[in-house]
Amino acid sequence: MTLTTKLTGLLAGAVMALATAATAADWKPSGTLRLQIGFGAGGSTDTMGRVIAKVMKEQTGWNIIAENKTGGGGVAMFTGISKMPPKGNVIGMGVNMPIMINLVKRGDQLPFDLDSFDYLGTVAHAQLALVASADAPFDDIAGMVEYAKANDGLPIAFSAAPQKFLMSAVDKEAGAGFRYVSTKGGAENMKLILGGQVLAGFGSGEHLQYLESGDVKMIASANDSRHNYAPDTQTVREAGYDVYVDPYFFFATTAGTDPEALAALTKALSDAIASDEVAEVVKNATQTEALNLGPDTTKQMLVDGVENVRVLFAD
Amino acid sequence: MSVTADRGAGAVISLFGLVLYFGVIPNFVEAVDDGWVLPATIPNAVAIVLIVCGILLILKPTTHRPQRMIEFQKAALYFGLLAFGLLAMSYLGFTYTAPVIALVLMLLIGERRPLWLILGVAVLPATIWFLVVYVLDRALP
Amino acid sequence: MVDLATILAGFADAFTLWNLAFVLFGVVLGQFVGAVPGIGPVMAMAIAIPFTFGLDPLPAIAFLVGVNKGGLVGGAVPAVLMNTPGTPDAAATAMDGYPLARAGKPLKATKMALFSSVTGDTFSDIVLITVSAPLAILALRMGPVEIFALMIFAFSVLSGLIGNSLIKGIIAAALGLLCASIGSDPENYTPRLIFGYFELFDGLPLPSVAIGMLAISEILRRLSQIRGDMRGAIELHDTGNPDDRRVTWAEYWGCRFTMLRGAVIGTILGALPGIGSTAAAFMSYASAKTTSKEPETFGKGNLHGIAAAESANSAVVGSNLIPLLTLGIPGSVGAALIISAFMIHGIQPGPLLFQDQGRLIYGLFGAMIMANLLNLWVGQLGLRFWVKVVSAPESIIFASALLLCIVGVSMATGGIFGVAIMLIFAGLGYLMTSFGFSVVIFIIAFFLGPRFEISLSQSLALMNGDWSKLVNYPIALALLALSMVSLIWFLSRTQSDDLPPETSIEE
Numbered sequence: 024m025t026l027t028t029k030l031t032g033l034l035a036g037a038v039m040a041l042a043t044a045a046t047a048a049d050w051k052p053s054g055t056l057r058l059q060i061g062f063g064a065g066g067s068t069d070t071m072g073r074v075i076a077k078v079m080k081e082q083t084g085w086n087i088i089a090e091n092k093t094g095g096g097g098v099a100m101f102t103g104i105s106k107m108p109p110k111g112n113v114i115g116m117g118v119n120m121p122i123m124i125n126l127v128k129r130g131d132q133l134p135f136d137l138d139s140f141d142y143l144g145t146v147a148h149a150q151l152a153l154v155a156s157a158d159a160p161f162d163d164i165a166g167m168v169e170y171a172k173a174n175d176g177l178p179i180a181f182s183a184a185p186q187k188f189l190m191s192a193v194d195k196e197a198g199a200g201f202r203y204v205s206t207k208g209g210a211e212n213m214k215l216i217l218g219g220q221v222l223a224g225f226g227s228g229e230h231l232q233y234l235e236s237g238d239v240k241m242i243a244s245a246n247d248s249r250h251n252y253a254p255d256t257q258t259v260r261e262a263g264y265d266v267y268v269d270p271y272f273f274f275a276t277t278a279g280t281d282p283e284a285l286a287a288l289t290k291a292l293s294d295a296i297a298s299d300e301v302a303e304v305v306k307n308a309t310q311t312e313a314l315n316l317g318p319d320t321t322k323q324m325l326v327d328g329v330e331n332v333r334v335l336f337a338d
Numbered sequence: 339m340s341v342t343a344d345r346g347a348g349a350v351i352s353l354f355g356l357v358l359y360f361g362v363i364p365n366f367v368e369a370v371d372d373g374w375v376l377p378a379t380i381p382n383a384v385a386i387v388l389i390v391c392g393i394l395l396i397l398k399p400t401t402h403r404p405q406r407m408i409e410f411q412k413a414a415l416y417f418g419l420l421a422f423g424l425l426a427m428s429y430l431g432f433t434y435t436a437p438v439i440a441l442v443l444m445l446l447i448g449e450r451r452p453l454w455l456i457l458g459v460a461v462l463p464a465t466i467w468f469l470v471v472y473v474l475d476r477a478l479p
Numbered sequence: 480m481v482d483l484a485t486i487l488a489g490f491a492d493a494f495t496l497w498n499l500a501f502v503l504f505g506v507v508l509g510q511f512v513g514a515v516p517g518i519g520p521v522m523a524m525a526i527a528i529p530f531t532f533g534l535d536p537l538p539a540i541a542f543l544v545g546v547n548k549g550g551l552v553g554g555a556v557p558a559v560l561m562n563t564p565g566t567p568d569a570a571a572t573a574m575d576g577y578p579l580a581r582a583g584k585p586l587k588a589t590k591m592a593l594f595s596s597v598t599g600d601t602f603s604d605i606v607l608i609t610v611s612a613p614l615a616i617l618a619l620r621m622g623p624v625e626i627f628a629l630m631i632f633a634f635s636v637l638s639g640l641i642g643n644s645l646i647k648g649i650i651a652a653a654l655g656l657l658c659a660s661i662g663s664d665p666e667n668y669t670p671r672l673i674f675g676y677f678e679l680f681d682g683l684p685l686p687s688v689a690i691g692m693l694a695i696s697e698i699l700r701r702l703s704q705i706r707g708d709m710r711g712a713i714e715l716h717d718t719g720n721p722d723d724r725r726v727t728w729a730e731y732w733g734c735r736f737t738m739l740r741g742a743v744i745g746t747i748l749g750a751l752p753g754i755g756s757t758a759a760a761f762m763s764y765a766s767a768k769t770t771s772k773e774p775e776t777f778g779k780g781n782l783h784g785i786a787a788a789e790s791a792n793s794a795v796v797g798s799n800l801i802p803l804l805t806l807g808i809p810g811s812v813g814a815a816l817i818i819s820a821f822m823i824h825g826i827q828p829g830p831l832l833f834q835d836q837g838r839l840i841y842g843l844f845g846a847m848i849m850a851n852l853l854n855l856w857v858g859q860l861g862l863r864f865w866v867k868v869v870s871a872p873e874s875i876i877f878a879s880a881l882l883l884c885i886v887g888v889s890m891a892t893g894g895i896f897g898v899a900i901m902l903i904f905a906g907l908g909y910l911m912t913s914f915g916f917s918v919v920i921f922i923i924a925f926f927l928g929p930r931f932e933i934s935l936s937q938s939l940a941l942m943n944g945d946w947s948k949l950v951n952y953p954i955a956l957a958l959l960a961l962s963m964v965s966l967i968w969f970l971s972r973t974q975s976d977d978l979p980p981e982t983s984i985e986e
Binding site: 410 | 523526643644646647649650653654657664666667669671672673695699700702703704707709872873874877879881882883885886890894895899902905906909913914915928932935939940944
């Protein structure tokens with residue numbers, strides 16, 4: 024490679040970048056930009072999504088509305104988005120785990136794959152915890168497995184497919200005899216623990232106030248890393264079972280969207296996520312800091328994630 | 339056994355239950371190996387109840403009589419209008435189709451007074467448009 | 480617990496002009512969107528939430544509570560005046576409200592709805608304010624097995640709604656349950672009966688089914704009966720008797736036991752998340768009907784019918800806040816949105832809430848009391864307005880109702896897909912009514928189906944699939960025994976009335 028070609032390449036790159044930056048500022052959605060949220064009204068995803076839409080609207084002056092499109096943890100919403108014309112007037116906000124699990128389990132039936140979308144970024148990383156009643160006779164996964172073996176199994180409250188897959192994977196190795204009590208959400212898991220109907224269950228934020236009040240204790244982090252508020256509690260993986268979940272809240276739009284539009288959307292979104300208002304809501308809703316991986320890393324995260332899920336949760 | 343509305347309905351429902359049990363559920367409900375309530379448990383129970391109750395209804399019908407045919411036809415006409423209107427709306431949008439739907443609907447009902455027609459065709463869609471787009475800040479279909 | 484000074488400070492926070500203005504605005508907005516077919520208070524709350532970010536927590540939450548409460552009163556308006564309820568719990572109000580309105584007494588009917596709604600709401604608010612903590616502990620003890628038994632009990636009471644044919648009632652319930660199973664299964668989250676439409680993964684959109692079945696199918700029926708003469712959608716007969724336009728004290732007082740029972744049923748079901756206002760309204764209605772000395776007058780404009788339904792469905796909203804504030808568990812979408820408003824302001828409802836935010840919570844209680852009073856006042860004015868509106872010609876009323884339902888469902892479900900489903904269920908509802916299958920029973924089964932299935936699954940998981948372990952659950956056993964008794968009683972009462980005409984069928 025000669026110097027000239029290198030320089031030309033560099034120059035071209037710079038010009039392109041400049042051009043994108045310039046047009047990104049000019050581009051605006053034709054009509055209303057819809058921020059679709061893959062979860063129901065009132066949850067943490069919904070709360071964050073609505074505030075992001077509001078901040079984006081204030082910062083850009085675009086007409087933006089947030090709407091809920093529930094179903095299969097975002098599968099229904101992304102189905103809709105994958106079928107839309109790529110006009111840059113819709114953004115989907117979902118959580119990666121349900122999407123990845125459905126792609127692995129029934130990819131042939133789904134009308135989309137990872138290439139059906141252009142990715143815009145993430146807003147936060149969720150922390151999923153396995154917790155137990157404060158008076159439960161065990162403190163970690165090993166104790167829990169032992170207790171389950173000695174007591175003819177153990178009911179565990181769960182509210183999403185990844186949680187069940189995770190415990191099934193542990194159960195398959197340990198032969199503990201877990202019984203899965205399906206619920207409609209983390210708050211209901213806590214209710215069953217507090218009511219004494221189950222000893223253990225999953226929480227993604229709902230458990231924190233009960234940790235503080237001393238009604239529950241944390242058994243393990245279901246993520247790949249320990250949680251920031253409980254640095255002494257092991258992950259499931261550290262406890263010797265090679266499984267974990269890593270939920271991210273991410274944004275995507277229909278594949279094939281005009282690069283100018285993509286750049287503008289990405290920028291608008293990252294500006295909004297960088298705002299104090301969104302940071303505060305993210306903190307309130309998930310107990311973690313806002314985290315935007317940016318378009319490329321988000322895509323890579325999903326591609327790697329699907330491979331991971333295939334390995335971790337293989338039947 | 340005379341043919342009554344209930345006997346007809348019972349036959350249709352039993353048949354539907356059979357199709358559900360043998361055709362639809364095996365094909366559109368996933369089989370899983372473990373669980374307390376399988377995905378197919380409730381749908382299968384419903385299908386069996388429909389088959390049995392449909393047959394019972396044929397054997398023991400009530401005196402219920404549906405309305406006259408002309409009313410069914412009129413209802414079908416309005417249903418068709420709405421269905422067609424929706425189809426049009428999915429291509430052309432609310433702004434263009436709503437006044438037309440309102441006009442046809444009001445004419446079918448028998449409204450001929452120009453003032454009310456104008457209210458339905460112009461003022462009504464405009465009010466909805468204002469309410470949704472400006473006040474509620476949402477998108478119209 | 481919270482000390483008196485905090486309680487007083489909280490109430491003092493609430494009763495300011497600024498907060499009053501927000502509650503008033505909320506109540507007016509709630510009554511308006513509740514009364515307009517197809518929109519509803521839930522959507523108004525969802526839209527309003529981001530805008531409450533800039534407010535202090537108390538006015539923000541007071542405003543949302545105002546919308547929620549106003550929506551209860553507003554929701555009865557289309558049900559009573561046009562027989563087109565926008566939500567299934569209002570369908571119970573329509574059963575007697577509409578016949579009364581048709582008999583030329585729309586103001587009496589809507590006012591009865593307003594008074595009993597505010598009565599039930601106030602009752603459950605008082606329960607919430609005074610004894611929410613012990614009630615929450617009681618609610619915690621009601622585990623999945625007990626909830627499952629309670630649902631069986633609810634079904635046994637609801638059997639009182641089955642008309643003259645038990646078989647047709649069961650078929651309607653089965654169809655409702657079938658539609659409820661569309662979406663995904665509760666244990667493995669596999670797609671079920673969605674025929675490749677992943678938009679249905681979360682089940683059929685509730686607004687589409689409710690509005691299609693209850694409102695649009697009724698509009699289709701009314702349209703098909705028009706014979707060319709232009710009339711008002713509702714006709715006001717001036718009988719010259721002012722009592723036909725208002726609810727007298729004697730009439731209100733005569734319904735006190737009906738309203739009390741409704742309020743108690745609503746409060747209990749509201750405190751136990753998951754069952755909801757539809758079951759409460761219909762359970763209250765069914766018990767009012769079957770314990771009445773003249774059950775044959777129900778469905779023909781009996782004030783007790785309106786009182787039973789409205790007191791129960793409004794009581795649910797107040798007591799929904801019991802699990803919400805004490806445990807952070809929302810009992811309905813409206814309650815979930817209030818949690819979301821708390822969350823935006825960095826407040827997590829739960830065990831520490833009363834301790835950390837006692838003043839705010841008592842401020843909220845103060846705002847709720849204000850909202851109830853304002854509801855009564857705004858309602859009195861608003862009802863006259865709505866009765867006037869609905870006495871416009873049928874042509875314009877039905878055209879606007881249809882367009883509003885289309886727009887409302889499209890907003891609530893996010894597109895034309897939901898509207899198409901609404902139309903399909905309108906057709907199904909029309910056919911079911913035509914052939915004498917109860918749409919109401921279908922709707923109840925549809926709304927309770929998912930909770931029924933998940934409760935069954937939870938109970939089996941807890942008992943390890945062994946029903947003989949039920950002996951460990953005395954409350955559940957008692958409820959199941961009660962269900963048997965009430966089932967036999969309700970069926971014997973409803974079936975016996977309707978048997979005689981059977982003789983004339985076969986000619």
